Amino acid sequence: xxxxxxxxxxxxxxxxxxxxxxxxxxxxxxxxxxxxxxxxxxxxxxxxxxxxxxxxxxxxxxxxxxxxxxxxxxxxxxxxxxxxxxxxxxxxxxxxxxxxxxxxxxxxxxxxxxxxxxxxxxxxxxxxxxxxxxxxxxxxxxxxxxxxxxxxxxxxxxxxxxxxxxxxxxxxxxxxxxxxxxxxxxxxxxxxxxxxxxxxxxxxxxxxxxxxxxxxxxxxxxxxxxxxxxxxxxxxxxxxxxxxxxxxxxxxxxxxxxxxxxxxxxxxxxxxxxxxxx
Amino acid sequence: xxxxxxxxxxxxxxxxxxxxxxxxxxxxxxxxxxxxxxxxxxxxxxxxxxxxxxxxxxxxxxxxxxxxxxxxxxxxxxxxxxxxxxxxxxxxxxxxxxxxxxxxxxxxxxxxxxxxxxxxxxxxxxxxxxxxxxxxxxxxxxxxxxxxxxxxxxxxxxxxxxxxxxxxxxxxxxxxxxxxxxxxxxxxxxxxxxxxxxxxxxxxxxxxxxxxxxxxxxxxxxxxxxxxxxxxxxxxxxxxxxxxxxxxxxxxxxxxxxxxxxxxxxxxxxxxxxxxxxxxxxxxxxxxxxxxxxxxxxxxxxxx
Numbered sequence: 245x246x247x248x249x250x251x252x253x254x255x256x257x258x259x260x261x262x263x264x265x266x267x268x269x270x271x272x273x274x275x276x277x278x279x280x281x282x283x284x285x286x287x288x289x290x291x292x293x294x295x296x297x298x299x300x301x302x303x304x305x306x307x308x309x310x311x312x313x314x315x316x317x318x319x320x321x322x323x324x325x326x327x328x329x330x331x332x333x334x335x336x337x338x339x340x341x342x343x344x345x346x347x348x349x350x351x352x353x354x355x356x357x358x359x360x361x362x363x364x365x366x367x368x369x370x371x372x373x374x375x376x377x378x379x380x381x382x383x384x385x386x387x388x389x390x391x392x393x394x395x396x397x398x399x400x401x402x403x404x405x406x407x408x409x410x411x412x413x414x415x416x417x418x419x420x421x422x423x424x425x426x427x428x429x430x431x432x433x434x435x436x437x438x439x440x441x442x443x444x445x446x447x448x449x450x451x452x453x454x455x456x457x458x459x460x461x462x463x464x465x466x467x468x469x470x471x472x473x474x475x476x477x478x479x480x481x482x483x484x485x486x487x488x489x490x491x492x493x494x495x496x497x498x499x500x501x502x503x504x505x506x507x508x509x510x511x512x513x514x515x516x517x518x519x520x521x522x
Numbered sequence: 523x524x525x526x527x528x529x530x531x532x533x534x535x536x537x538x539x540x541x542x543x544x545x546x547x548x549x550x551x552x553x554x555x556x557x558x559x560x561x562x563x564x565x566x567x568x569x570x571x572x573x574x575x576x577x578x579x580x581x582x583x584x585x586x587x588x589x590x591x592x593x594x595x596x597x598x599x600x601x602x603x604x605x606x607x608x609x610x611x612x613x614x615x616x617x618x619x620x621x622x623x624x625x626x627x628x629x630x631x632x633x634x635x636x637x638x639x640x641x642x643x644x645x646x647x648x649x650x651x652x653x654x655x656x657x658x659x660x661x662x663x664x665x666x667x668x669x670x671x672x673x674x675x676x677x678x679x680x681x682x683x684x685x686x687x688x689x690x691x692x693x694x695x696x697x698x699x700x701x702x703x704x705x706x707x708x709x710x711x712x713x714x715x716x717x718x719x720x721x722x723x724x725x726x727x728x729x730x731x732x733x734x735x736x737x738x739x740x741x742x743x744x745x746x747x748x749x750x751x752x753x754x755x756x757x758x759x760x761x762x763x764x765x766x767x768x769x770x771x772x773x774x775x776x777x778x779x780x781x782x783x784x785x786x787x788x789x790x791x792x793x794x795x796x797x798x799x800x801x802x803x804x805x806x807x808x809x810x811x812x813x814x815x816x817x818x819x820x821x822x823x824x825x826x
Contacts, residue, residue, distance in 0.1 A: 249629065257626050261633070264623055265640045268698065271655045272643070274666050278658060289664040291673065334554060337547035346536055347544035353552065360559050362809055364760065366781055367801040368562035370569065370794050375562075394554040424543035453649050455763045456781070460789050471650040475767065478654065486658045493651035504646040508639060511646065515703065516710040 275497075279303055279490040286486045299487055307492035310480050311465055316473035317499065323388045323469055324448045330393040331447060332440055337428045339402030344414060345424075357403075360396030366456055373460055387461045388469065392451060398443050401517070405439040406432060438513070445507075445514035452500055470496040569798035576792035584795075592799045600775060601783040602803075604689060608779060609758040611693035612700060617751055619697070620704030621743075625735070627705070628712045638709065641702035649699065649763040656695050657682065657768050682768055685776030692777060695764050700757065704750050711746030715739065752815040759807055780804050 249257070273293065278286055282299035307313060341347065342354055365372070372391050381387040409432070417431045433440065455471040462468055465476050477492050504511050571588050574581040584591070592598050627637050644652065659667050660681035668678040681691040715738070723738050740747075762781040765771060771778040771786070784804060788797030 254630065257630050258632070261623065261626050261630065261637050264619075265637060268640055268643065268702070270666075271652060271659055271698075274659060275655045286658075287664050289669060291666060291669045334551050338551035341544040341547040345540050345544040345547075347541040347548075348536065349548075350544070353548060353555075356555055356560065359563070360555070362812060363559065363563055363805055364808070366760070366762070366784065367805045368559070368566055370788050370798060370801070371562040371565035372558070373789070391558055394551065394558045396555075396559070399551070424547060428547065449646060453763070455650055455766060456785065459766065460785075470648055471763065474648070474650050474654065478767070484661075486661075489654055490658065493648075493654045497648045497651045500646050500648065501643065504642070505639070508635075511642070512638070512706055515645075515706050 275490045278486050279494050281487050303487040303491040306488035307495055311473050311477045316468050320452055320470045324451050326389045327392045327451050328444050328447045331395040331398050335395055335398035336402055339399045340406055340428050340432050342403045343406035357396045357399050382461050383464050401439055401443055405436050442514040442517040445511055566798045566801050569795055570802045572795040574795040576794050588799050601778045601780050605779045607689050608693055609755055612696040612758040613754045616697045616700040616704055617754055620701050621708050624705045624708035641705050644699045645703045650767050653764045653767040685773050688777045692764050700754055707750050711743050715742045748818055752811055756811050
């Protein structure tokens with residue numbers, strides 16, 4: 245840090261980092277390798293990464309057709325997008341009120357935000373499931389979105405962020421004759437953009453990954469999200485067809501990884517701001 | 523007269539137009555909160571005192587007896603113990619390894635962005651998908667992990683199929699996945715440490731990297747470390763995806779964890795009363811972890 249390290253120290257350090265990176269990448273390497281291999285090659289118990297016989301076409305076409313893969317990816321994208329939009333739409337006005345306006349019940353509302361931060365969806369899934377069943381929403385894409393339209397985490401994060409904004413900003417907007425709603429969308433939202441994009445990353449990673457709620461509410465393959473779709477794929481599988489399974493895992497893993505590789509800065513900032521995966 | 527006067531003064535603290543605007547802005551969220559959070563939470567709490575079963579008409583009110591039954595239930599105790607073991611394996615390892623790697627990356631000029639991205643990959647990889655990959659890696663006969671062990675002349679391990687190893691195998695996957703997340707948080711904490719402190723420590727005779735770490739880095743990193751530890755524990759308590767994908771609680775219930783047990787009781791056996799009581803205990807565990815976090819954070823001396 246202060247004094248430059250000796251070449252030996254650096255060599256050891258880079259060696260340790262490279263070894264760790266190799267362990268992290270180990271599963272990806274074998275995933276790609278096995279996705280190209282026919283079953284005989286997978287069962288042959290050899291560590292060679294290069295397949296003796298290429299079976300990529302068979303594996304990937306199984307992965308794409310045994311379950312409606314493209315439809316499932318689309319479901320995931322639709323659900324995640326809808327969730328993020330609703331979350332920001334609902335949370336931002338309330339967060340602004342909590343941060344900058346004085347009104348009776350503010351303490352109560354903030355208390356409920358804290359309660360919400362404590363109680364995860366898993367704990368209240370039984371009544372939510374019952375409500376979904378009564379309203380006939382099971383096996384719809386809507387049921388995958390509705391319970392998550394309220395994000396107390398977004399409210400909390402935005403409130404902290406808006407609190408730090410100067411009051412003059414809002415006073416000036418009021419002088420210009422803007423309504424409070426206009427202030428939220430035309431003044432607060434552009435200024436809260438770093439928090440909003442960090443939250444969006446957090447939300448997409450969490451809901452793209454979520455298995456619990458889709459597992460409970462969706463039984464039709466057509467409506468599955470990627471994690472649930474993969475479970476359906478696994479149960480449709482006869483025997484240990486790891487080549488096709490690895491092809492399917494690669495297909496469902498790739499979109500978010502590509503998104504990450506193209507928007508790394510956004511992801512890293514998102515993690516440090518939100519402490520991801522609440 | 524006195525209370526009346528106080529009341530007027532209290533009301534006058536609010537500006538009518540401001541209150542109206544605030545209530546309008548909060549109304550949609552308040553409705554959602556009632557429907558999606560408050561009522562369901564109350565319902566779970568109420569159900570937790572009963573022996574309600576879905577599809578079975580009528581139920582008994584058991585009161586706290588429901589909780590007594592729960593803690594006498596071997597299955598629940600086992601799930602509780604398994605979850606504790608899982609957390610005890612994942613949290614320390616992923617925090618310590620994450621910290622060490624963050625320190626190494628921070629002190630190395632080359633390849634910072636590269637290593638950070640590589641270690642972060644598991645965080646953005648679909649858990650269910652990567653669990654499937656680990657299942658292949660850990661396959662007892664042709665899994666690459668055992669092939670590597672054999673290459674070094676070591677005996678094969680039945681990773682997921684033996685009740686002795688299954689929690690360790692799941693924990694390895696959990697550590698692999700949580701590592702990069704902790705590392706990124708530690709890197710952010712490290713960059714926020716004032717460089718002058720290191721110079722000052724050097725003036726005071728702190729020479730070796732080892733003592734520099736213990737005199738400056740570790741105390742300054744305190745709040746970050748606490749945050750990382752509690753969030754890792756909270757995430758580990760919520761382990762579900764890997765269990766649901768790979769073991770379904772087996773073999774012979776050796777990997778039954780809290781969330782998976784709640785899921786099975788509630789949505790497979792439809793014992794919604796029991797599942798609700800379990801959910802309340804589950805939230806209580808999370809509450810304890812959050813309280814530790816806030817209590818210690820309050821006590822923590824802030825150097826910056």
